Amino acid sequence: MDKKTIGILTSGGDAPGMNAAIRAVTRAAIYQGWRVMGIYRGWRGLVDDEVVEFKTQNVSNIIQAGGTILKTARCKEFYTKEGREKAYKTVKKHDIDALVVIGGDGSLSGARIFAVEYNLPIIGLPGTIDNDLNGTDTTIGYDTALNTIMECVDKIRDTASSHERLFFIEVMGREAGFLAINSAIASGAEAAIIPEETTPADQLAELISHGFRKSKNSSIVLVAESKETGGALALAELVKKDYPQYDVRVSILGHLQRGGSPTARDRILASLMGAAAIDALLDDQRNVMIGIRNGDIVYVPFSKATKIKKEVDSRLSTVLHILSI
Numbered sequence: 001m002d003k004k005t006i007g008i009l010t011s012g013g014d015a016p017g018m019n020a021a022i023r024a025v026t027r028a029a030i031y032q033g034w035r036v037m038g039i040y041r042g043w044r045g046l047v048d049d050e051v052v053e054f055k056t057q058n059v060s061n062i063i064q065a066g067g068t069i070l071k072t073a074r075c076k077e078f079y080t081k082e083g084r085e086k087a088y089k090t091v092k093k094h095d096i097d098a099l100v101v102i103g104g105d106g107s108l109s110g111a112r113i114f115a116v117e118y119n120l121p122i123i124g125l126p127g128t129i130d131n132d133l134n135g136t137d138t139t140i141g142y143d144t145a146l147n148t149i150m151e152c153v154d155k156i157r158d159t160a161s162s163h164e165r166l167f168f169i170e171v172m173g174r175e176a177g178f179l180a181i182n183s184a185i186a187s188g189a190e191a192a193i194i195p196e197e198t199t200p201a202d203q204l205a206e207l208i209s210h211g212f213r214k215s216k217n218s219s220i221v222l223v224a225e226s227k228e229t230g231g232a233l234a235l236a237e238l239v240k241k242d243y244p245q246y247d248v249r250v251s252i253l254g255h256l257q258r259g260g261s262p263t264a265r266d267r268i269l270a271s272l273m274g275a276a277a278i279d280a281l282l283d284d285q286r287n288v289m290i291g292i293r294n295g296d297i298v299y300v301p302f303s304k305a306t307k308i309k310k311e312v313d314s315r316l317s318t319v320l321h322i323l324s325i
């Protein structure tokens with residue numbers, strides 16, 4: 001294949017393992033004799049022409065670092081025709097033949113539109129702690145976030161059981177319950193309230209009807225964030241009002257879930273997916289996200305990855321319920 005120039009960017013919410021992916025894409029491309037252009041601040045950097053050539057040493061000593069050395073942003077301008085026109089001018093200016101975009105749902109939706117509009121080959125890597133991209137079993141950053149949450153819940157459990165309290169712990173996920181349900185299982189929590197099931201109020205009523213603290217001296221409920229329903233704070237208020245016998249506390253884990261050094265699992269996943277992005281370009285693939293299904297790398301069309309909601313396995317809730325008696 002001819003010598004190519006590829007551009008790489010990270011976009012949307014950062015996720016641990018993005019740096020490992022940047023490293024893998026850069027090195028696998030240079031290994032093929034290609035040129036790599038690092039685009040700073042996601043789509044914003046393409047609109048504003050913040051582009052720097054990346055050599056192998058630009059990605060040295062980053063595999064262990066959280067965040068993204070390319071920085072990231074959420075760029076409203078890119079979602080306008082004029083913004084994308086400016087972005088394409090930057091692509092042309094630097095002779096970029098293809099892009100590798102690392103990000104979540106919003107970033108890959110942007111990639112889908114841009115790729116079609118300008119007939120530009122784009123390969124996506126699923127980089128989000130939310131694990132909400134369809135067609136892949138897992139996403140870069142998800143395992144690290146899950147481990148971070150588990151460690152936090154273990155700590156909260158110490159104080160919850162000392163004080164015999166009921167804790168609502170809110171985790172991220174943007175309309176997806178993967179982090180909440182799996183961290184609930186991993187930390188031995190009593191329940192998880194997730195958007196994929198009935199309304200939070202109904203799930204809460206069901207929990208209360210089973211009774212907290214029958215034989216336990218603390219209860220922990222993981223709650224998936226929700227702008228619509230108010231998340232853990234709103235649930236805690238409901239309980240305080242109607243069930244004053246419970247000593248309720250709330251903990252919102254927030255952005256600490258997005259930071260930290262990636263786990264070995266995320267570093268390996270990011271490395272495999274980064275190298276697979278270059279294989280995909282060599283294979284003349286375009287407008288697909290790299291996914292992993294049952295241990296195999298797969299190509300998932302952007303529309304399938306972003307437009308179809310990924311299901312949470314209902315067996316997880318059953319197991320959580322059984323194990324929390």
Ligand code: F6P
Binds near residue numbers: 258
């Ligand atoms: O998509 C990743 C994510 O961390 C979501 O879980 C969360 O809702 C959102 O980003 C927070 O975004 P921001 O960076 O704008 O606070």
